[in-house]
Amino acid sequence: MKRMIPLFITFASGFLIIMSFFIPHYPVGELTNIMKEWYMVVAVFAMILGILNLFKVNAHKLIKLKPGWWYALILISALIFMVIAGWIGGMEEGSWFDFLFKFVYTPLNATMFSLLAFFVASASFRAFRARNIDAGLLLIAAILVMLGRVPLGNLISSYLPLIQSWIMEFPNTAGQRAIMIGAALGVIATSLRIIIGIERSYLN
């Protein structure tokens, strides 16, 4: 019973959503619109569950005074502070939430991602050894795209920006399209397996 009910819910909800694309009228269309709202709400609670789990793991680390406990304290304090600021103080401009977003979240987020520029550079140093034709193609395509997108590329040759946009528009689109079609076939097959109950790993 503990497995049969969830399997039935999966089948019913998946089947109804698929049906709504074929029968967008009352009552199927109406029902799936409501389901769409419910789905968003439950998905948010799945995310909240993840955040509560993060809180639980760090609280455990803090209570047991495990190594690095004070980083856990900082994390929990930042989390609680942001939530209180948003829920009590509101999200309007000039609020505490807005201050934390502008001066803490945004710079941290941008710096974290910009840090990747250095790691990507060191990774490319290792990856960009033209040991065979495939690696050579990857190397040439990457160099042409990088050079073609900066003023230096235009200084070297006025053809570089044109070659860059040709690569992005044609061979790159071809590869992306093949990947998208392949991935779509994979998603469709997996979705069908889930809806008809062959794929049950999410119940474990």
Add this chain to the structure above:
Amino acid sequence: MTVEFIGLWIAGFLTLAIFSFLYRDNVFYKIAEAVYVGISAGYIMVQSWHDVVIPNLLIPLKSGNWLYIIPAALSLFMLAQLIPKIRWISRISIAFVVGTGAGYGFVTYLKSNLFEQVHSAIYPLWSGNIWTSLGGVVLLIGTVTGIFYFFFSLEHKGVLRIGARVGMMFLMITFGASFGYTVMARISLLIGRIYFILHDWLQIVK
């Protein structure tokens, strides 16, 4: 001392703390990392509460629409995952999310990623311009051979092997181009952060 001034100093310190990782892992980086994780989690929680839970659950419930008790119950069931004794209840909510997601995934991927992409790949090869037409031929060959590469139901022998090999070459160009594109995006972010330090914070660069 204005709020803006204090904010700039906090942002400046946190930016340098993250960059300090380039030297080696250190206490300033770890502090900034812990703040980043906590603030991000809090931000996502508050934002989704305001944008999703309030308009789609709390307002309908307040206005007396009792049908919305179902998503409220499903949401609470999801949190049962944290209590070992009643953890099994969360399967009901997970089943709902997985089933609905699978239904959407099935139709949207079928429509936009499969049919639309196949539809876009079928076009007249001669466009009146030699380079665009050549590009069109390259696009067609690249798409077909790329799909050959992902076709695993038959062993890659004979024509299929040649097709898959050409497809592999196109995929390598795609990965190279995506890599180059990503590097440039990251460099642009880096320039943004350096500009922030020198212009907004320290005001060395005018």
